[in-house]
Amino acid sequence: MFVEVCGQQGVQTLLLLWCLSLSAADLSWPCPQKCTCRQETLEINCSSKHLTNVPEGLPNNGKRLDLSGNRLKTLGRRQFYGMSKLEDLDLGENIISMIEVEAFQGLKNLKFLRIKNNRLKIIPVGVFSGLSNLRSLDLSKNEILVFLDYTFQEMGNLREMNAGENDLVFISQRAFVGLQSLQELIVDRSNLTSIPTEAFSQLQSLSKMRLRRLTISILPNNAFRRLHQLRTLQILQWPSLESLNSNSLIGLNLTTLVISNCNLSAVPYAALRHLGYLRYLDLSYNPITSIQGNLLGEMLRLQEFHLAGGSLLRIEPGAFRGLVNFRLLNVSSNRLTTLEESAFHSVGNLETLRLDRNPLTCDCRLLWVVRRRFRLNFNGRQPSCSSPELVRKREFRDFSDAELPIVFICKQPRIVDRQTQEASVDEGTNVQFECKADGYPQPSITWLSPHQTQIGSVGRIRVLANGSLELRCAQVQDSGTYLCTAANPAGNDSISASLQVRSFPRNYTSSYFSDDAWIETSLPPSTNSSAEVSNPYPFDAKTLVIATTMGFLSFLSSVAICFVFM
Structure with a gap:
């Protein structure tokens, strides 16, 4: 009986406390x-x-x-x-x-x-x-x-x-x-x-x-010093940013770097070489035209490289050499016509490749990609051919294995005119050697000098756009054998040209080449060298008398003018 009473009182007490707590809660809210x-x-x-x-x-x-x-x-x-x-x-x-x-x-x-x-x-x-x-x-x-x-x-x-x-x-x-x-x-x-x-x-x-939409044109050296814990740096939409100083990112241990929608015209290799821990690099939407060979090798941990929406025309062989962890390349929406297998350290490691929206030429250089068309991840955006015309707009996945040896081919270069070219000219003469070749894709033409150095497209000796070699105002030291090579992925062909330059007799003409033109100075022949030595003045006695008289008259005229003003 006592237990039942206590139990009833306990329940009543709990109910009372609950009601009081609700009232208090209502009052506090x-x-x-x-x-x-x-x-x-x-x-x-x-x-x-x-x-x-x-x-x-x-x-x-x-x-x-x-x-x-x-x-x-x-x-x-x-x-x-x-x-x-x-x-x-x-x-x-x-x-x-x-x-x-x-x-x-x-x-x-x-x-x-x-x-x-x-x-x-x-x-x-x-x-x-x-x-x-x-x-x-x-x-x-x-x-x-x-x-x-x-x-x-x-x-x-x-x-x-x-x-x-x-x-x-x-x-x-x-x-x-x-x-x-x-x-x-x-x-x-x-x-x-x-x-x-x-x-x-x-x-x-x-x-x-994250730094976005700033008006800074150059990233200075030591821009982020003492930020040793910084792992992700995003530089976005700086239309004025044109370059990075070589030590601008020094001291950083970044794993992710994004420099996007800026005005970089080249990959900032010097600034990137310090980033040994970088795994993700995004340089998209910059007017970058090429990725050069053998300059990213110090970024040993790099796994992803994005350069979408740029102006890429070429990715050179060895561009990603040494990057053993490389997994993803995104170069979509550029101006690439091809991507050669030699650009990579190992295409076996590559998992994702974005090549879509590029004017791709479907020849032997892209055969390695199309052979992996069912294994590579294109992120749902298949690459397609822009040329040749027979396969224009066809996506890589649409090709059968039987078509590959027919479509994705290259034709070895052949120099059209193999007639020996020889020239024997006087010093100061302009000389031109021809070198035309056909092949598929169109071969590139290079010339080597007699000293085995490659000749560029500027200077007195230069390679013209049509592949010809031009020597302006030939000099004696230009003599020798020049070698033209036409090359494409299917092979190469070469032809040589010989030049002999005769020097002028020294007693008739003295000449030299300036940046503007070939300059010639004619000197009268001299038969008495001792007379030249005995006359150290560039004028005779008559000239000296005339010059002295004119000077004296000029002095008297000046004095007369002074008196007039006084």
């Missing part, structure tokens, strides 16, 4: 007018309610407060004081232009703060006082002009900051002091004209940085 409150998740939603001020009577134990999409203009000192349990505060999409010092004082548990898309122009030092546990800060899409010294000094646990799409013109050297835990930084669409190297160097835990 007075939801402001125009807001929606959810006690079970401790969320207060005041979004898009046309509020001009922070509402009063906010629950002190709320964890999330959404004030976005209103008409808030100013945040006063200790605006949210008392909401010590608040973890997430959204002030985005307002018209806030002023935040007073210590506006967030008391929010010791706040982890996420969003103030994006407002009208802030300056952030006074001390605004973020009290936010020692903040993890993420979004200041994007404001009108901030400058970050002052020690603006973020009390935010020692901040991990992410988005300062993109502001009007930043200057970041003070000590602006980021105190951000010892910051790992990710975004600076987009600012008016910075140089890299704030000293400010960035304070962020020694930074692992990811």
Whole structure:
């Protein structure tokens, strides 16, 4: 009997306590007018309610407060004081232009703060006082002009900051002091004209940085010094960026580098050679015309290379030589006519290849690709032929194995006219040797000098666009045998040409070649060399008398003029 009574009293006590707790909870959750409150998740939603001020009577134990999409203009000192349990505060999409010092004082548990898309122009030092546990800060899409010294000094646990799409013109050297835990930084669409190297160097835990739409034309040496933890660097949409200094990325241990939508005309090999840990490289949408051979070999860990949407005309043999971990190449939307197997260290390691939207010539140089058409990953975008005309627009997957030896062929070069070319000329004469060849694909023509050096397309001795060799104003030292070679992937053919240059007699003409033309100076023959030695003056006695008389008359004339003016 006693047990039953005690049991009934215990149940009544529990019910009473439960009712009291509900009453207390209701009393501690007075939801402001125009807001929606959810006690079970401790969320207060005041979004898009046309509020001009922070509402009063906010629950002190709320964890999330959404004030976005209103008409808030100013945040006063200790605006949210008392909401010590608040973890997430959204002030985005307002018209806030002023935040007073210590506006967030008391929010010791706040982890996420969003103030994006407002009208802030300056952030006074001390605004973020009290936010020692903040993890993420979004200041994007404001009108901030400058970050002052020690603006973020009390935010020692901040991990992410988005300062993109502001009007930043200057970041003070000590602006980021105190951000010892910051790992990710975004600076987009600012008016910075140089890299704030000293400010960035304070962020020694930074692992990811994105810089987009800046107006910087060159990346200077030591631009990111002391950022030893930086692993991902993204440089995007810098239309003025034309080059990287050779030591601009020195000291970095990057694994991912993106320099996209800029104005680089060449792969910045000198700047990249320091990046021995790089795995992902993206240089897409730059006017780069070629990838040269044997210049990426120091990037031993490189796995992916992207250069889509560029101006690529050629990928040279050995371009990816030494890259034993290379897995992916994306060169889509360029001007490539072919991609030779010799460009790679080993095509057996290649897994993904993007060649689509290139004017590909389907011949023997691409046979290695089409043979792997069912094993290689083209990311759903099959390469297709632009020539020859019979297979134009056909995708690689459409070819049968029986067609490959018929379509993907090359014809060995053949020099058309093999008649021996010999020339014996006087010094100063212009000479031209012909070298025409046919083959498929069209052979390239090279000439070697008598000293076995390759002749270029500029200079006094040069190779013309049609393959001919031109020697302007031939000199005696040009004599010898020149070798023309026509080559394509199917082989080569060669022919030689002989030149003999006779020198002029020294007593008739003296000549030399300048950058503009061949200059000749005629001298009268001299039969008495001793007379030339005995007359050290370039004029005779008669000339001397005339010159002296003229000089004396000029002096008298000058004196007369002076007297007239006096």
